[in-house]
Amino acid sequence: MMAFASTCLLWLIATAVYDFRERRVPNWLVLAGAILALGALAFGDPLFDNTWRSSLLGAAVGFGCLLVFYAMGLMGAGDVKFTSALGLWFGLSALVPIWIIASLMAGAHSFLWLALKRWPFFPRLALMLVGPSRVPEPGASHGRLRIIPYAAYLALAAAAWMVWGRQS
Template sequence: MGEWALVCVVAWFVALSVYDVRWRRLPNWLTLPGAALILIAAALAGRGAPAAVGAAALFALYAATHLLAPAAMGAGDVKLALGAGGLTGAFGPDVWLLAALGAPLLTAAYAVATVTRRGRTVPHGPSMCLASAAAAALVIV
């Protein structure tokens, strides 16, 4: 992964995380273009198929969760799953699995640690971003 791509992904993850913490939502104008760029970059790097599989798999898991329990996961998280799944899928199934398992664990740990007020939501986007970045970093570094 080129340095410029790394900077762009980190900036995208930071923007998503800040937005989700502040407004408790992930807008389409942040999630979808980033996912598209990740899939295009992966294809150009010769990793298009694993990225597409990773994006589809994580999207399917998150979409199923959202459909079964809409209060548990927002639609923005489902759309972010395309980019996060594509990024981690491009690095291989082990990276994808680490990020896919790490994100809900990070969100749960944050919820327990902060003991949020009743009715207050816990943003999941930052955990998705952190887990994806950390899992990818294990391969990059």
């Protein structure tokens, strides 16, 4: 179990770093996580003793719930796909607290950014919260800035859950 847990943790860190830096999650990174999670399930070594049913249900529910936010233009596709891969690793029962923790962190990020935008006491911190400045890609939903790296917060919440969630 330790090898797959370490692999999952490295994948979570890589995703968090990538999303914080680029404000996107590439498909190859999501696919790598999904394949590794399926490998852990196939070898009978899933995290938190998930069954195939629990993991597949977590992937489907994670994808389906966040797909609504993507369709409304509130979230990027990488966040949706990453949540599905998280569901494979952690199963449905752990996915709910991970969502809650990540959403609280993303809300704090947004609140801090809005406060700094309104009262620019720390302009560099406000720029860090916005992420890299670039021209919106063609076909991007309404040319919106992707300010909140939600997949990064999901990854951090999942890593915290790996450490403290096992003790519950």
